[in-house]
Amino acid sequence: MKEIVQGFPATSNDDYPLNMIAFMKHAAQNYPETEVVSRNLDGSLRGSTYGEIWSRVKRLAKALEGIGVRAGDRVGALDWNTHRFMELYFAVSGIGAVLLELNPRISAAERAYVLNHSEARFVAVSASLLPVMEPLAAECPTVQALIVLDDLGKGLPRTAFSRAHDYEGLIKETDDDFQFPWVDERSACTACYTSGTTGKPKGVYNSHRAMYLHTLAIAQALNITQDDVILQIVPMFHAQGWGMFFCGPMLGAKLVFPGRYTMEDPSPLVDLLVDQKVTVTCGAPAIFLPMLHHIKKMDPKPDLTGLRMISGATEPPLALMKGYHELGGARVIHAYGATETAPLVTVNHLKPSLKDLAEAERWELRKKQGFPVPGLDVKVVGPDGAELPRDGAKVGEVHIRGPWITRSYYKDSRSAESFTEDGYWRSGDAGTIDPNGYLKITDRFKDLIKSGGEWISSIDLENAIMAHPDVLEAAVIGIPHPKWEERPLALVVLHESARGTLTQEAILDFIRPHFAKWQLPDEVLFVDAIPKTSVGKFAKRVAREQYAGYYGGARGE
């Protein structure tokens, strides 16, 4: 890092710590009547307000201290997207402990690793997810007690852990006469372990300061106000659910928690979107697409005027953006980030100077990742580590630095390869930045396909294929090839209506105009499903292993 220059002392209150609890207190004082809606497991809705939630958060904090949670403790949380999960975020971090996000979709071994690596002392778990925790009782000796969120309505269940508390009981038996302490803003507020496809999870411990600045940044970047209604679609264990439930209290905006939902049945999300008059949500094409398909079958179709859907993970297909646009002008806004970046890095707004672009160019532009949120340093660098020109053409690795970006993994030797000496995180993404400042991710470096000495972007091929109206999903992977080192193979999931009728040639003809001949996949394979990671991304490493011998080549590694 650069040397820090000392200037003249200020009279500002610079010792006033940036603490996340301030936002919930703000909501309670200024928006006590604003609604917080949470969908129960049985589909019914629980209505609440920031006034009530604040009282519950204070009770919970007091009760947590009562059962032995101390400042600095790591407290795991394993729940669906509920108001209780939000309460845990505020209460746990409010007393100086760390809310450890637990992913219900990773393997038991990985979960054990996360609990042991973080030395978690408590785990809050919903009764419906208890089966995921139970096998770990013997393996995770640091965990002293469970706090059970009884979403099944069956009371405190039996558990293999030595101690268990009932969440609602703790809240009920305590009063809300509680003053939150001031926590050092550099203390960890949340911890999230990355769930990559290779190796053990890596721990990102976000400070209060980082979370606070990120909340301000994302509210500004997405232009969220008190008049918005926020639907918490991004799982709350995944990069803090993009901080939507932090924005809600900070701005006094109504929050809607969908509880448990699946990609297979998006109807609860659509119902909430429409019934609660949602105006802002965050998610990914993996969930926004099935929602759109569901909506298209509705009669009459809902009017989604004013809705902004912030879409991450992968480039939003044109069909997705246009499909929502046709529902009253709802906007799918591409944004980019990662667990290491807390997560927001870029967001795609059309700049005023580009308002006169032709419609087709505007859509094309909106597929890019967007430009950086103020306060971050984002650049693409070449193999020698030097910054590449912002010409929209030179592809390099995307490096990111800033006040809410992590600069190491917790107790992890892999930090050395993932961060530069001057504080940048090496994202592993390959991308370009154009003269207008827009970042475009062209691929994961490790997913680029090396054919005859040239690079082929798997993502460009996937997006082109997914633009076909009969295609539900597509992944393109590089497969060892005896002559060309690697050649692309396309795995395609079709909509049911097209299964058995659409041919490989039809797909290739569809994308042919956009690629050089040597860039086209040698084969298109129709499959029932594409392997996915726990957060819904294509698990290309798994797919590459599965089809490794498909072209008769041998892996050169």
Added chain:
Amino acid sequence: MKEIVQGFPATSNDDYPLNMIAFMKHAAQNYPETEVVSRNLDGSLRGSTYGEIWSRVKRLAKALEGIGVRAGDRVGALDWNTHRFMELYFAVSGIGAVLLELNPRISAAERAYVLNHSEARFVAVSASLLPVMEPLAAECPTVQALIVLDDLGKGLPRTAFSRAHDYEGLIKETDDDFQFPWVDERSACTACYTSGTTGKPKGVYNSHRAMYLHTLAIAQALNITQDDVILQIVPMFHAQGWGMFFCGPMLGAKLVFPGRYTMEDPSPLVDLLVDQKVTVTCGAPAIFLPMLHHIKKMDPKPDLTGLRMISGATEPPLALMKGYHELGGARVIHAYGATETAPLVTVNHLKPSLKDLAEAERWELRKKQGFPVPGLDVKVVGPDGAELPRDGAKVGEVHIRGPWITRSYYKDSRSAESFTEDGYWRSGDAGTIDPNGYLKITDRFKDLIKSGGEWISSIDLENAIMAHPDVLEAAVIGIPHPKWEERPLALVVLHESARGTLTQEAILDFIRPHFAKWQLPDEVLFVDAIPKTSVGKFAKRVAREQYAGYYGGARGE
């Protein structure tokens, strides 16, 4: 201050300093083409872009170092609202020096005090304001050199200071190959001396951290985006012009600088408002009222649809708010702050839960100061220092604390009486907070009128009188009275058309329905002008002295 609890170490990049220069760099990288318009002294417009400004800021910073400006130095700035003033803010603070705001309207003695108290080493001054500086050459020995902004086009003038540099010459003779250092975020970025009506000015030194957080906060509170066009009406020497020129680069919004303007001739401001399609501006009724009067004489009247006018200093009169509302729905938004608060504390938005209020109630509500920006602690306290209930009735002193609020004056023994031990600034304002969170300032504590053992609010009376269509301005002051201790006296400036015709009784009849009989002023005095402070507020102390014997009483102090 409370004890700070240490939690668990985070992996976030918490050493990354919050520096204001990051926002200008952000604008240059992502909005190089966005316009910056600055009105010259002769009324012509200078067009520029963030790309050009960034190059000039780097050249200026390099040149400043070249002429001997070091980190920590205080560099005065005395200019109208121009792009150059903005360049100075970024370049001076960017190299770790402090931009010292100099008010051209205060007395020479006060200005000398500010320069000597701050030990300023350099002063940047526009040629047209040089006469204000010249008499101080002998009195201010710390000032080594002037940097002259040649707004008169006559070249470097003769000066009594030993050294003078030409601003444009410095920029021209340097290149923009310059890397800004990282400055400790707790170092002062700007310094502003309060210009009260009593005593010497008091120094508020705002850290980079405070300015950075304030910029994020005001952008969020006023909902400013890249699509806005900002007109910098608030003087840039007054509480950093409310940080509008910091918001512009941070958001990539177009900025318009009006240069020199006067309350007497608001036509340049109105022209810019209309021609540049301004959507956001900040000011006070003292300037928004003459602008409105000017607009009302225009034919056809301009359509100000979408315009937000953030109005501080005093309660915006209903006629002002309604007058702009009639011009396409332009909104006058009441906000509250002070030099000590950097300045934003509260802003008045209608909460979603209050959208169904009757129209008259909505207007009434919009006169309040509004609710606090997230991150601040705002309360009203009784004489014993205890917080009063938020019932909209109990009047107490407004106390304010938070990350961008000052917690002492620089080298000033008066700090002890102005700040509490737990870090609150005692604002000296009397106010209430209602159950919805809205703050209402009822008076300055020292302007409350004590009559027969009861308190009368001078501001309530003023606002009632100023609602009369023939009244331009009104100030109400407490005058010593032989029987009642003090009694109210109203000083009223009429519109020219009403002068000589409107009577004292007509004014009293107009306000009578809103007050108890004993609260009404004993006399209404029609005057040509009301004494004002250098920032346009009523100088009530001066007026009280002027009319001290009016009721034949003696000051009891």
